[in-house]
Amino acid sequence: MGKKVLLIGWDAADWKVINPLMDEGLMPTLNSMVNEGIIANLATLDPPLSPILWTSIATGKLADKHGILGFVEPDTRNMSVRPVLSLSRKVKAIWNILTQQGIKSHVVGWWPSHPAEPINGVMVSNFYQRAAASYDSPWPIADGTVHPKDLEEIFADLRVHPSELTLAHLAPLFPNYQKINQSNDPRLAQGAKILAQAASIHNASTWIMENKEWEFMAVYHDAIDHYCHAFMKFHPPQRNGIPDHLYEVYKDAVSGIYRFHDMMLERLLQLAGPDTTVIVMSDHGFHPDHLRPNKLPKEPAGPAFEHSPYGILCMKGDNIQKDERIYGATLLDIAPTILTLFGLPVGRDMDGKVLVQAFTDPLQPTLIESWETVDGESGMHAADRREDPWAAKEAMKQLVELGYVEAPGPDNQKNMEKITRESKYYLSRVYMYKKEYDKAAALLEEISSEEAALRYSLALIRCYQAMRKVPEFRATLDKVRQMDNGNIVQIDMLEGALLLLEYKPRKALEMLLKAEEKAGHMSQLHVQLGRIYLRSQRFEDAKRAFTKALAIDPQDANAHHGLAISLLRQNQYEEAAESALNAVGLLYYYPAAHYTLAEALMNMEEYERAAEAFEVVCALNPGNRKAHQWLVRLYDSHLNSEAKARQHNQFVNEKIKGVITIITGLPRSGTSMMMQMLKAGGADVLTDSIRQADKNNPKGYWEYEKVKKLMTDTTWLQEANEKSVKIIAPLLLHLPAKYDYKIIFMHRDMAEVLRSQQIMLGRKEALEKKAFPIVLSEAFQKQMDQATAWIKRSPNVNVLHIDYSEVLAQPQEIAESLCEFLDADLDITKMVEAVDRSLYRNRIAENV
Amino acid sequence: MDEDIKIVDATQSVPFEIPPEGSLGLLALGAVAMKPWRKKRIECGYEEKLIERVKKEVEEAKQRQQEKKEKMEAAKLKKEQETKGQDG
Structure with missing residues (x-):
């Protein structure tokens, strides 16, 4: 196993840009790495904001643990807002762990790494490369940029000022530069500035590799991300609305900066030598195609909407597979994998895993409870360190220029509150990523009460959707509608999602088809449509919808999966397997x-x-x-x-713990009919047929004798696991909490129920008088109310209310709702056939 | 860093003549190429010209800013006068 690891971060690098360049022979170094090692799509995290992501890469932990929550943070000492600093990271980064283990480590440009940490090698912070003054003025290096401090002078000299760059540097990226009118178009200067910054980082990295002993080296470049934000709109193919003259001068900028990174990579590989394990990776991708958004939302971090969900991973080394693709890698896996490369244990508190598939010799990663409790000098900052406000100001300016943060206004207090809210919003998204929706909703409810922002409400809706909180979803959607003024296209999609939550797939379908007019360009819409078609067993329609989604976004995993199911259900097994593999x-x-x-x-x-x-x-x-x-x-x-x-x-x-499906309601409310439908659809039902069919229930009662003893004996419920069983409403209260229940609650007009019961009991007199004991009606109502209250207070219960008359009137719709509710592919046609309208004999309307 | 370092064209095995204006390839070599490139710029008088150009650009930028400021002030004044005229 290699004892040296070189980790190279290319912010926003995307295989969709790289692959065509490699095919044309324009990125030969990376291409050779691909042939010699493994590649993968590296799934990003949410929110996809670089400082959060690069800290997750370095720590193997999500932001709720590592504490970096955005581009900026409140500076309570100076009552202002500052770019996020390394001081805010709450846990050890990989270089701290390696320092503790005596492994010589160097870090250049990592975001955020200012002030530089006192590790056992060199650290050059992310404030290093920015030129603050013109070339003829002094350019002092900001305090805290370099560790150890005695190297400051050397590193100051290694920086490249944008003015030093000439057309010899810029022409390969902007071949038609002569056509740029620089007096009113600052983009060439912007390109030069970013290129100079990349060169500065590269100089610092190569100097360290040439002059210092090293075992671990981490280099971070943000130039691809910055070039993409500035020039991706001009990247071929030319988009509508991009004027020809601008397309001509800027169309090569993105591929140019990638090619420059390939050139830098060549040098790094030379210096690393053949025995080093080299990892090239990015934190997220950047849409280079038709998925480029036409406009960005006016919100902090709006430019992040241009990011795509998959970054790159390429790794080569002694014990690494050759010319292989691995699957399932995320950013969180980098730190655990590096620890394993050094033969060190992985913290159980890390959220990532070791990429074992990447290795030629099978590896059994070892574990440690946590690196946080391991004593010894790790090179982390003492808690009371503070940053250089001058340097922070320059970094802040760049973030504003890139559009990642709004320019700070004059009111510091307000700015700080705004930033605090924003960081809570990002934290809520981290919780959502972890599927901890209750925590996320609590934060979102708090910040929504302080500021009515559309993004907060939309996130809140997603939480309510996941937690199946229908009334809260409805109320928030109403608020969104008021806020929105018809500007967002998702309203109908959300309405559709809400209808699905209410188990109304048919209505949801209508809503989504309406949404297609406005949001037909969104792959998620077609995925949602496809899912409803699947539920309705309209497999060809489903296939069409998922194929449409994939035409929009070939990287939509949900669409590939939906397509796989539609093919599977049509017995196209090989194609289904292929789509599922995708x-x-x-x-x-x-x-x-x-x-x-x-x-x-x-x-x-x-x-x-x-x-x-x-x-x-x-x-x-x-x-x-x-x-x-x-x-x-x-x-x-x-x-x-x-x-x-x-x-x-x-x-x-x-x-x-199993799930038991309970069919409930009052006696004579249609529970037997429901059992018949489920059985016909292919559901597993629990019945003993002790009570035989008779003239009142010619198709049988579908009962289970032991249910009657539910008040005293619940042991038999184990037999009902994953099955459907009929239990009348008054008995629900006796169900033990150790199971999860899906309850299909049948409702029928009380007078009809009573009439049917009287007939069953043979009480002709009462029928003739059309008079039923009011006491009985009240008692039944009370039992229904008690059962409803029990359902509400039972977290292990999901309920679907169904009206008996609706089953008879719209059996198809009800069958679809049942499939949705039970999350089961039942045979809808047979379910519909099981409904016998001729048995609806005690309809009140017909007897009045 | 060794100031007399020579950069060699690997394809020809001959010393590489550093162009004073630099190149992307040179930039990609990293730290090792920085000092020779800067030295070359000084030797060729290119650095002097660069500083002159930068100074000129700074001056021009200042001038543009001043003109912009004056224009804005003039526009503001004109608007104020127009408002006064309407009031009168």
């Missing part, structure tokens, strides 16, 4: 896509591969009962591995 290739942490892949493989009779895919599902989502059950069957029947089958069986029995 989905997991883009997003490895996607248990549902692995599940679909396994299903397809099973149908192809590729049992071993199917078992592998199901095993991945179980690893990613151990609670997936079906995957375990399929594995039991596969190991038992096809792979001859009883031990493994037993292991999964045991896991299901001991560890997985």
Whole structure:
């Protein structure tokens, strides 16, 4: 295993730009690395803001742990706003851990790394490269930029001032520079400035590699990101609205800066030598194609909307696979993988994993509880250090110029409050990324009450959607509608999502089809449409919708997965497997896509591969009962591995809390009919047929005798696990909390219920008088109210209310809602056929 | 850093003549090329010209800023006078 690791960060580098350049032979160095090592799409995190992401890369931890929450932060000492500093990082970065282990480490330009940390090598902070004055004026190096301080002078001389650059440097990036009118177009100067900054970082890095001993070296370049923000709109193909003369002069800028990075990479590889493990990576991509947004939202960090969700990863070295692609890598995996390269344990508190697939010799990463509690000099700052306000001001200016932050206004207090709110917003997005929606919602509710911002409300809606908080979703959507003034295209999409939450897929479909007029360019819309078609078993429509989504965004993992399901359901197994592979290739942490892949493989009779895919599902989502059950069957029947089958069986029995579907309501409210529908659709129902069909229920009662003893005995409920069972409403209160329940609550007009019950009991007199005991009606109502109150206070219960008359009037719609609610692919046609309208004999309207 | 360092064209195995105006390739060599390039600029009188040019640019920028300021003030004055005229 290599003892030297070189980590090179290219902010915003994207394979979609790199691949064509490599194909043309314009990035030969990276191309050779690709051939000699592994490549991957590196999934970014949310929010995709560089200081947050690069800190996650360096720490292996998400922002709620590492504490860097945006581009800027409040400076409480000076009552102002400052660029985010290394002082705010709460946990050890990889270089701190390596310093503690005596591994010689150097870091250049990492964002954020100012002030430079006193590690056991050289650190040059991210405030290093910015020229603050004209070339003829002094250009002092800001205090805290270089560690150790005695190297300051050397590094000051290594900086390149933009004025030093000539057309010899700029012409390869701007071949038609003569056509630029520089007196009113500052873009060439801007390009020069960014290029000079990249050269400064490169000079510092190469100097260290030439002059200092090193084992770990990390270099960060932001020039690709900055060039993309400035010039990607001019990148070929020419977009509508981009004037020809501007396209001509700026169209080569993005590819030019990539090529320059390839040239710098060549030099770094020369200096690193063949024994070094080299990692080139980016924190996110940058849309170079039709996905480039036409306009950016007017909000802090608005330019981040140009970022794409996949960065690059290329790694080569002694123990690294050659010419291979690996899957499922995220930014969080870099630090754990580097620790493993040095033979060090990975912290259990790190959110990332070791990229074991990258290695030729199988590796068993070792673990440590946490590096945070390991004593010894790590080179982290003492808590009371403070930054240089002059340097902070320059960095702040650049962030404003790039559009990442608004220019600070005169009112410091207000600015600080605004920044604080914004950092809470970013933290809420980190929680959302972690699926901790309750924490995210709490923060978003707090900041929304202080400032009514559209982005806060939209994020809040996503939380409510995930938590299935329908009234809160509705209320927030109403607020959004008022705020929006018809400007955002997602309103109808959100309305559709809300209808789905209410298990009204048909209405949701109508809403989304309406949304297509405005938001037809959004792949998510077609994915949502496709999902509804899948539920309605309209597989061709679903296929069409997912294909449309993929035409818009070929990197949409959800669309690939949806397409896989539509193909699978149409028995096109090989194509389904291919689409599922595309989905997991883009997003490895996607248990549902692995599940679909396994299903397809099973149908192809590729049992071993199917078992592998199901095993991945179980690893990613151990609670997936079906995957375990399929594995039991596969190991038992096809792979001859009883031990493994037993292991999964045991896991299901001991560890997985099942879901029981309960069909409830008052007696004679349509519960038997519902049971029939579910059975016809293919659901597993629990019934003993002890109570036989009679003239009152000619198709049977679908009851289970033990239900009657629910008040005193709940042990039999285990038999109902993953099945549907009929339990009348008054008995719901006795259901134990240890199971999760999906309750289908049947409602029917009380008078109809009573009439039907009287008929069943043979009370003709009451029927003739059309008079039913009011006491009975009140008692039933009370029982219904009690059951409803129990449902509301039970977090382990999901409910779908269904009206008996609606089942008879619109069986298709109800069947679709049931599939949505149960998250099951039942046979809708058979469910509809099971509804017998002739049994609706006690309709009040017809008897009045 | 060794000031007498020679940059060699690897394809020809001969010393590489550093152009005073520099090049992207030279920039990509990193630290090792910086001092020879700057030295070359001084030797050729290119550096002097560069500083002159920068000074001129700074002057021009200042002048442009001054003109802009004057224009804005003139426009402001004109607007004030027009407002007064309307009031009168």
